[in-house]
Amino acid sequence: MNPxxxxxxxxxxxxxxxxxxxQSMQPQQPVPEERKGFAIASLVLGICSIVLMCCCCLxxxxxxxxxxxxxxxxxxxxxxxxxxxxxxxxxxxSILLLFIVFQSTSVFWKNSDQIMQDYTQLIQDxxxxxxxxxxxxxxxxxxxxxYEGEYKETLDKFGITFDDVMDYLDQMYQQGExxxxxxxxxxxxxxxxxxxxxxxxxxxxxxxY
Numbered sequence: 001m002n003p004x005x006x007x008x009x010x011x012x013x014x015x016x017x018x019x020x021x022x023q024s025m026q027p028q029q030p031v032p033e034e035r036k037g038f039a040i041a042s043l044v045l046g047i048c049s050i051v052l053m054c055c056c057c058l059x060x061x062x063x064x065x066x067x068x069x070x071x072x073x074x075x076x077x078x079x080x081x082x083x084x085x086x087x088x089x090x091x092x093x094s095i096l097l098l099f100i101v102f103q104s105t106s107v108f109w110k111n112s113d114q115i116m117q118d119y120t121q122l123i124q125d126x127x128x129x130x131x132x133x134x135x136x137x138x139x140x141x142x143x144x145x146x147y148e149g150e151y152k153e154t155l156d157k158f159g160i161t162f163d164d165v166m167d168y169l170d171q172m173y174q175q176g177e178x179x180x181x182x183x184x185x186x187x188x189x190x191x192x193x194x195x196x197x198x199x200x201x202x203x204x205x206x207x208x209y
Contacts, residue, residue, distance in 0.1 A: 039080025042070035042087030049094040059098060063091035104157050107150045118142055122169070123181045130173045133166055 045066035049059035070084040070091075108115060121142060122129060132138050145151060146162040155161060172178060 035078045036073075036080035036083065038069045038073035038076075038078055039083035039087070042066045042073060043083045043090075044087075045069065046087035046090030046094075049091045050097075053094045053098050053101075059091075059094045063095050066091040105154060107154045120185065123178055124185050126173050126178045126182060130170050133170060137163070139166065 043066075045062045049063040049066060052058035052062055066087045070088040072078075073080060073084040102109070122140075125140065129140055143162075143166075146155075146165075152162070155165075
C-alpha cells in the first residue's frame with residue numbers, strides 16, 4: 001500500500017495531545033512567604049533608640065542592635081526592605097543626636113565632680129544663699145564661675161543663663177524641696193574623707209571630695 005494512502009486512511013486523531021502551553025498547566029510551586037521579623041525588630045528598636053536617647057542614653061544599646069538586624073534583613077533578602085531601611089536610619093540619627101548632645105554639654109560632663117560639689121554646698125548653704133539671691137541677686141563666690149567662661153558658653157547654646165538656673169532652684173527652695181536634702185547632708189556633717197575634705201550624702205549616694 002502506498003504510504004500516502006495509509007496516512008489518509010488513518011488520520012492523526014490527537015493532533016493537540018501535547019499543547020504548547022503544557023508547562024503552564026503543571027502545579028505551581030508555592031511562593032515562599034516573606035520573613036519580616038528582623039525588619040520589624042529593626043524598625044521597633046530604631047524608634048526606641050530615638051525615645052531612649054532622652055532616657056539615660058539607652059539608645060547606645062538599642063541603636064546598634066537595630067542597625068545589625070536591619071543589615072541582616074537586607075543582606076538575606078528576608079523581606080520588609082522599607083522597614084529595615086527605616087530602622088537603620090532612625091538608629092543612625094539617634095546616635096548622631098546623642099553625639100551632638102554630648103559635644104554640647106561636654107563642659108558639664110568633664111566638670112561633673114566640681115558641679116556636684118558646688119550643688120552639695122549650695123544645698124547646705126540654702127538658708128543663706130537664696131534669701132540673699134532673692135534680695136539683690138548675689139551668689140556665693142564658688143558659684144560666680146558659672147556666669148562666665150565655658151559654663152556660660154554652654155548655657156548660651158541652650159538659650160538660658162545661670163540666673164535662670166538659680167531662679168529654678170530658688171523656686172525649689174521656697175517649696176521646701178531642699179528640706180530632705182539638707183537633713184540628709186546634715187546627718188553626715190561631721191564625717192571626713194581620708195583627704196580631710198567633707199563627705200556628703202546626697203539622695204542616698206555618698207559623694208567624697
